Amino acid sequence: MSTTDAGSTAITLTEAELAGLVTHAPTRGLLTGPGLPAGTDLLTFSPLRTHGLRRLGDAADGPLRVAEELRDRLVIGELLSPADMERESILLDGSTGEVTTAYLFHPCDARPFAPSLETLLRFAAVTEELAGLRGRFAALAGRYGPQVVADASRSLLALFEEGAGGEVPPYWKAAALIRPLSLVAGPGTASGLTLDVQARLLEQEFGPGRVTRFEEVDFPGTLTHEPTRRFLRETGLPEEAVLFHLDTDVLLPTLTDYYAAERPDFPLSELPAHASHLIRLGDLVADNSLVVDGRTGAVLNFSEPEATLYPLNTDLSTLAFTLWLLHHERTIDEHLGNELTTEAYEQLAAAMIHTLGAVDPTGTYPHTDWHYWTELFQDEAGGVL
Numbered sequence: 001m002s003t004t005d006a007g008s009t010a011i012t013l014t015e016a017e018l019a020g021l022v023t024h025a026p027t028r029g030l031l032t033g034p035g036l037p038a039g040t041d042l043l044t045f046s047p048l049r050t051h052g053l054r055r056l057g058d059a060a061d062g063p064l065r066v067a068e069e070l071r072d073r074l075v076i077g078e079l080l081s082p083a084d085m086e087r088e089s090i091l092l093d094g095s096t097g098e099v100t101t102a103y104l105f106h107p108c109d110a111r112p113f114a115p116s117l118e119t120l121l122r123f124a125a126v127t128e129e130l131a132g133l134r135g136r137f138a139a140l141a142g143r144y145g146p147q148v149v150a151d152a153s154r155s156l157l158a159l160f161e162e163g164a165g166g167e168v169p170p171y172w173k174a175a176a177l178i179r180p181l182s183l184v185a186g187p188g189t190a191s192g193l194t195l196d197v198q199a200r201l202l203e204q205e206f207g208p209g210r211v212t213r214f215e216e217v218d219f220p221g222t223l224t225h226e227p228t229r230r231f232l233r234e235t236g237l238p239e240e241a242v243l244f245h246l247d248t249d250v251l252l253p254t255l256t257d258y259y260a261a262e263r264p265d266f267p268l269s270e271l272p273a274h275a276s277h278l279i280r281l282g283d284l285v286a287d288n289s290l291v292v293d294g295r296t297g298a299v300l301n302f303s304e305p306e307a308t309l310y311p312l313n314t315d316l317s318t319l320a321f322t323l324w325l326l327h328h329e330r331t332i333d334e335h336l337g338n339e340l341t342t343e344a345y346e347q348l349a350a351a352m353i354h355t356l357g358a359v360d361p362t363g364t365y366p367h368t369d370w371h372y373w374t375e376l377f378q379d380e381a382g383g384v385l
Helices: 025-032 047-051 117-132 135-140 146-163 170-183 199-206 226-234 255-262 316-335 339-343 345-359 372-377
Strands: 074-079 089-092 099-102 111-114 244-246 278-284 288-293 299-303 308-313
Touching: 025 117, 047 074, 099 117, 111 117, 111 170, 117 135, 117 146, 117 170, 135 146, 146 170, 170 316, 170 339, 170 345, 199 316, 226 316, 255 278, 255 288, 278 299, 299 316, 308 316, 308 372, 316 339, 316 345, 339 345, 345 372
Parallel strands: none
Antiparallel strands: 074 089, 089 099, 099 111, 244 278, 278 288, 288 299, 299 308
């Protein structure tokens, strides 16, 4: 393999290594000239260093499992995935220069990715510019809100449409429509929490009268974290959201009081030691309670089957963002005729996890090795997204 050294920034191949494998002239020129970056924030070409240029039929787990029309595609890289999601391989058609993706060890139909390697690198670069609010997106730095999200999505989608001849592959469509959602709320300079989530943002998303705000009388004495109290009074939470149902019929109970009154069959000894400081806000699916630590404002889920407490969100502001994100993603996909969930669910889930992680890193390792939201995002069978 005649690539550059491992410490170099580009991977190049020789004409001899491409012979019989890559006949598309512009692609040959790129691979033997400037080469490919070892990796970007979205993808990596490092498998070329490890394995060289391989046909999919040779690289997959048994050539008979690969569709005949895909066997000669060349494995050149991988999509970087958050959490513990399986990585998709990046495939190159050596005769046309087209780039697709597929899973290496259980290949299915190849998904469109980019019309050429040059276009792929350009798409990755502008997506990174959005993440860093630089380059084409530098003017958005310090700006937040629905209009900023709309402007960023529109600009990114227009760049992808131009590069893909109007037919934007689902991966990049998800990037354009989902990743800018992290800009909907700014840093928590006024709230004292992670984000300054505006009450009207939740009301616009969930509908008038469907966001509940609490009064002082609703709070137990162990809810002493003032920014959390203020958020519940002034901003509130949606009564019903994807995976979540808010308790609105009773005063907010501590976890101890809830189980003593509503679940007397559950041994109180199995509750966390500081259960009297955990205020139950409502239900998550699969017998999980959503609670907030009254001393710190941290949001957690209590798994009743496991009698275990897990980190969920940094605080109520990032919880509100998560619920908004889930609801808004469904609105977007319904507008697209469910294109993202039917054609690229795993890629959509990865974009959702990345977007949530950009705002609230609670679910990323080493913060926790299991996280409710990231697990549920990946549950295609459960229809969460």
